[in-house]
Amino acid sequence: MTDRVEFGLGKGKVFPHQKARSLLHPVRRLIQSPQALVRWIGLRGDETVLELGCGPGYFSIALRDATPRGRLVLFDLQPEMLSMAVERTGSRSGLAAVTGNAVALPFTCLVRSTSCSSPPSSGKSRPAWHPCRK
Numbered sequence: 001m002t003d004r005v006e007f008g009l010g011k012g013k014v015f016p017h018q019k020a021r022s023l024l025h026p027v028r029r030l031i032q033s034p035q036a037l038v039r040w041i042g043l044r045g046d047e048t049v050l051e052l053g054c055g056p057g058y059f060s061i062a063l064r065d066a067t068p069r070g071r072l073v074l075f076d077l078q079p080e081m082l083s084m085a086v087e088r089t090g091s092r093s094g095l096a097a098v099t100g101n102a103v104a105l106p107f108t109c110l111v112r113s114t115s116c117s118s119p120p121s122s123g124k125s126r127p128a129w130h131p132c133r134k
C-alpha cells in the first residue's frame, strides 16, 4: 500500500466512512461475533492493544472489555470512523484514539496484531508479536 489512498468498496480501496453504518448492522453479529473473536485472541486483560483500522468500532467494545487493566488504542485513517468508534467505546482510562495511516505508524513499540477479518473458524494462525515500523 502506498500513501495514496483511494476510497471505495472495491478491492484495494479504503472503505469510506459514509458507509460506516453498514459495518454495525445487527445481522453481522450472527456471522461474526466480536466477543468470540476477542476471546480467541486470548488476552489476559493487562495488554496494550492497537486496533488498526478500527472503523466505527465494531470490535472495539469487545476489545475494551477484554483489556480492563490494559490499554486500547483505536487507530484509523479516517477521523470520522474514529469518532464513531470513540462514541461507541466511551471514555475510560487507558483508552486512546489516534488518526493515522498504518503504512507509517506513529508508534515506537511492539504490538500484538491480528486480523479482525479472520474469524476463529478460518483456521488461520493465532496472533503474534510484530514490531511497529518506527
Ligand SMILES: C[S@@+](CC[C@H](N)C(=O)[O-])C[C@H]1O[C@@H](n2cnc3c(N)ncnc32)[C@H](O)[C@@H]1O
Residues within 6 Å of the ligand: 001, 014, 015, 023, 052, 053, 054, 055, 056, 057, 058, 059, 075, 076, 077, 078, 081, 100, 101, 102, 103, 116
Ligand atoms: C472495512 S473497514 C473495517 C473496520 C473494522 N475493522 C470492522 O471490521 O468493522 C476498514 C477500516 O480500515 C481503515 N483503514 C484502511 N486502510 C488504513 C490504513 N492504511 N491506515 C489506517 N486505517 C486504515 C479504514 O479507514 C476503515 O475504517
